[in-house]
Amino acid sequence: MIRTTRSWRAAAAAAAAGLTLAACGTSEDSGNGGNGGSDAGGDGGECTEQNLAFLGATTGDAGALGLNMVYGIETALEEYNQDADCKVNLKQFDSQGNPEKAPALATQIVNDQTIIGLIGPGFSGESLATGKTFFEAGLPSISPSATNVTITEQGWTTWHRVIGNDNAQGEADAKYLLETVGAKKVYVVDDAQDYSVGLANVVKKGLGDAMIGSDQIQVGQTDMSAVVQKVTSSGADAVFYGGYYTEAGLLAKQLGQSGFKGTFMSGDGAQDPAFVEVAGKAADGAMLSAPAGPAPSDFAQKVKDVTGNDAGLYTTQSYDAANIFLAAIDDGASSPEEINEFIGGYTEDGVSGPITFDDKGDIEQTTIYVYKVANGELDVENPEPIE
Numbered sequence: 001m002i003r004t005t006r007s008w009r010a011a012a013a014a015a016a017a018g019l020t021l022a023a024c025g026t027s028e029d030s031g032n033g034g035n036g037g038s039d040a041g042g043d044g045g046e047c048t049e050q051n052l053a054f055l056g057a058t059t060g061d062a063g064a065l066g067l068n069m070v071y072g073i074e075t076a077l078e079e080y081n082q083d084a085d086c087k088v089n090l091k092q093f094d095s096q097g098n099p100e101k102a103p104a105l106a107t108q109i110v111n112d113q114t115i116i117g118l119i120g121p122g123f124s125g126e127s128l129a130t131g132k133t134f135f136e137a138g139l140p141s142i143s144p145s146a147t148n149v150t151i152t153e154q155g156w157t158t159w160h161r162v163i164g165n166d167n168a169q170g171e172a173d174a175k176y177l178l179e180t181v182g183a184k185k186v187y188v189v190d191d192a193q194d195y196s197v198g199l200a201n202v203v204k205k206g207l208g209d210a211m212i213g214s215d216q217i218q219v220g221q222t223d224m225s226a227v228v229q230k231v232t233s234s235g236a237d238a239v240f241y242g243g244y245y246t247e248a249g250l251l252a253k254q255l256g257q258s259g260f261k262g263t264f265m266s267g268d269g270a271q272d273p274a275f276v277e278v279a280g281k282a283a284d285g286a287m288l289s290a291p292a293g294p295a296p297s298d299f300a301q302k303v304k305d306v307t308g309n310d311a312g313l314y315t316t317q318s319y320d321a322a323n324i325f326l327a328a329i330d331d332g333a334s335s336p337e338e339i340n341e342f343i344g345g346y347t348e349d350g351v352s353g354p355i356t357f358d359d360k361g362d363i364e365q366t367t368i369y370v371y372k373v374a375n376g377e378l379d380v381e382n383p384e385p386i387e
Helices: 006-015 063-083 102-110 124-137 150-151 166-181 194-210 223-232 245-257 273-283 297-307 317-330 336-344
Strands: 050-056 090-093 114-120 141-143 159-162 188-191 212-214 239-244 262-265 287-290 347-350 354-357 369-372
Touching: 050 063, 050 102, 050 124, 050 317, 063 090, 063 297, 063 317, 090 102, 090 317, 102 114, 102 124, 102 369, 114 317, 124 150, 124 159, 124 194, 141 297, 141 317, 150 159, 150 194, 166 194, 166 262, 166 287, 188 194, 188 223, 188 297, 194 239, 194 317, 212 223, 223 245, 239 245, 245 273, 245 297, 273 369, 297 317, 317 347
Parallel strands: 050 090, 050 114, 114 141, 141 159, 188 212, 188 239, 239 262, 262 287
Antiparallel strands: 287 369, 347 354
């Protein structure tokens, strides 16, 4: 049962942490603060302060992906606040994508009585590390990007995502390698994180007998020679990597230096121009999938005008997630339970595509795209949908 009062949220978080928290911990208190949140808007102080929270990486190796999400949220709030009687603002909590850092930030979020909903967590590991805290506190959340299948199998009825899960992406990736690339021998590598292992395992299953070997590296590893040796010795004509862009780029680069001529493919964790920067010339020909299409040109311009930054992967999803919360407010939802109920029944077309949630919180419809690298650039405007 989800209790809806703010006092219960505070008590639940304190119990989970084994601490007695004397005050509402906010991102400003911890040095992880976002763009204010103190302006309640309205006339004569009649408005109660309302904030959305973002939990994800805004610094560190995965910071670029998290910032893409922040830009989408900021754009939605800027639009909403232009005509709103009571403004809604954003508080940012930088986890650096680390599931060990996220629980303490989750405790701060659920103890902040001004926060009405969470956009995030941005990554699968931190989602699994914090989901129970948010569920027990009754705080509704919508992730723009966490794709691990098991998250929505935990029974956390406050957790939702506006992105296809790893089953959808992994199955499509395996199909693309077999049917479009024509790969016969695929070597699969991951970085041992929740997202990476989940995606890699679905790809392995989809490849069947074409999966001829697998291995793991560690986050922060720079010497990939042992894995490269295994790949080249296996006779693989394709490599699939489950993980993020830094290690993906290093692996692709060192495979190229070894003389490997096969196809390199990875998932949405590597779909970022930074992959090309790290991989160098070896990035050419790489294929990076994502359960997200490019931002429409008019939306991309809007993001640029509001934030001064380019829209990227997950910007449209975070914009849509923010707008779901804002629509709930406009519909009269005020308690966490009312907002969560509104989210569960939401059916609209967002910038990222049609949005309807199933009873687990997964989005019901998604398309997987393949983004290709050519001539030293990741083509983010013309991805190929996997049919």
